[in-house]
Amino acid sequence: AQSVTQLGSHVSVSEGALVLLRCNYSSSVPPYLFWYVQYPNQGLQLLLKYTSAATLVKGINGFEAEFKKSETSFHLTKPSAHMSDAAEYFCAVSVPTGGFKTIFGAGTRLFVKA
Amino acid sequence: GAGVSQTPSNKVTEKGKYVELRCDPISGHTALYWYRQSLGQGPEFLIYFQGTGAADDSGLPNDRFFAVRPEGSVSTLKIQRTERGDSAVYLCASSLGGASGHNEQFFGPGTRLTVL
Numbered sequence: 001a002q003s004v005t006q007l008g009s010h011v012s013v014s015e016g017a018l019v020l021l022r023c024n025y026s027s028s029v030p031p032y033l034f035w036y037v038q039y040p041n042q043g044l045q046l047l048l049k050y051t052s053a054a055t056l057v058k059g060i061n062g063f064e065a066e067f068k069k070s071e072t073s074f075h076l077t078k079p080s081a082h083m084s085d086a087a088e089y090f091c092a093v094s095v096p097t098g099g100f101k102t103i104f105g106a107g108t109r110l111f112v113k114a
Numbered sequence: 115g116a117g118v119s120q121t122p123s124n125k126v127t128e129k130g131k132y133v134e135l136r137c138d139p140i141s142g143h144t145a146l147y148w149y150r151q152s153l154g155q156g157p158e159f160l161i162y163f164q165g166t167g168a169a170d171d172s173g174l175p176n177d178r179f180f181a182v183r184p185e186g187s188v189s190t191l192k193i194q195r196t197e198r199g200d201s202a203v204y205l206c207a208s209s210l211g212g213a214s215g216h217n218e219q220f221f222g223p224g225t226r227l228t229v230l
Binding site for chain 2: 004009036041042043044045046049090092101102103104105106107
């Protein structure tokens, strides 16, 4: 069965610093991978997704993620953090067999310090 | 509407009562999903509809939970004999669906259910 592990429930960075949010997945078949963001009092919003095309995926707001099959990872990065990036980030996996339920990680809350 | 809407936004009920949570998906989206999000956790899959039928209901925790989507649009999640452990935010999402697992899901704001 597929699963997602997000390392670090909280990450704090200074404004302008690199953002790195870690995600490892487990799947017996090639997965579809997603990063969603949840701003306070708002619904989840898709940041980016991997669907077996390019391994480096670019998303909205300057975020990108790289699919590394050998490491079963899909870490999210952004070169320079903005205050507005403070939110909860969820990594998710969807396996394209049978049903298409999506399994989410527990989330990582990003804090950005001025 | 422009996005997925859910009503009510908040629901407080007493243990043992019955509740219904409603989801209005984006017009034209054939796939609809229900998730449950407990404090400090990611969304937990409950059920997925493709059109009117439940394509995957393996996430429903027990037979107290039931969901319908009779006309392939609006969906209602029904919880019988509520328990305190059912307290959570219930999220609905919709997507263009079809035989693909990579379609973007658009999420509603959720219904916060509190069982006293």
